[in-house]
Amino acid sequence: MSSHNFVLFALFALLACSSDAAAESPPTESAPAAEVAAEVASDADAVAVDAAAGDGVTLSITMTSFRSADGQVLVALFRGGDGFPSKPGNAYKTAITKISGSTASVEFAGLPAGEYAFSVLHDENGNNELDTNFLGIPKEGLGTSNNAKARMGPPKYKDAKFTVGDAAVSQRVKVVYF
Numbered sequence: 001m002s003s004h005n006f007v008l009f010a011l012f013a014l015l016a017c018s019s020d021a022a023a024e025s026p027p028t029e030s031a032p033a034a035e036v037a038a039e040v041a042s043d044a045d046a047v048a049v050d051a052a053a054g055d056g057v058t059l060s061i062t063m064t065s066f067r068s069a070d071g072q073v074l075v076a077l078f079r080g081g082d083g084f085p086s087k088p089g090n091a092y093k094t095a096i097t098k099i100s101g102s103t104a105s106v107e108f109a110g111l112p113a114g115e116y117a118f119s120v121l122h123d124e125n126g127n128n129e130l131d132t133n134f135l136g137i138p139k140e141g142l143g144t145s146n147n148a149k150a151r152m153g154p155p156k157y158k159d160a161k162f163t164v165g166d167a168a169v170s171q172r173v174k175v176v177y178f
Helices: 003-017 030-039
Strands: 057-064 072-078 093-097 104-111 114-123 142-144 162-164 169-174
Touching: 057 072, 057 114, 072 104, 093 104, 114 169, 142 169, 162 169
Parallel strands: 057 169
Antiparallel strands: 057 104, 072 093, 072 114, 114 142, 114 162
């Protein structure tokens, strides 16, 4: 088992045992997170990436329980389970936003109908990757759609997925720290 896989396994084993598992998600891998961050622009307001202005539906995501307003929030929206939740390079759309107080929000406009899930990383130091301690436990906050729980591994797409139809959709997720 590679050291990276061991770190992910150890993290998710820990999350599965946590009494606060209601809003957990796995770490975003360092290299893909850096690639995603390099592809998107950031400013003081939420920035939706690749959002079409005309057709489609808007997904509004509100993230709560940030322990600080430092850094940025990386959001990866997946249309299907491929890469969810820890491979933002496989995401359908991505966004970077700032925190105001203890909340942040982002919108993805122009979404076609279908099933989606998202993952959130509070990148407190703005280095575009998940920072962990020597045991591989995240030092930064994480979240997933539907506040899907991690059980013996990362949250499953089937637990985090939601449907976008012909009306606007809102999701609220609590960011968790360990």
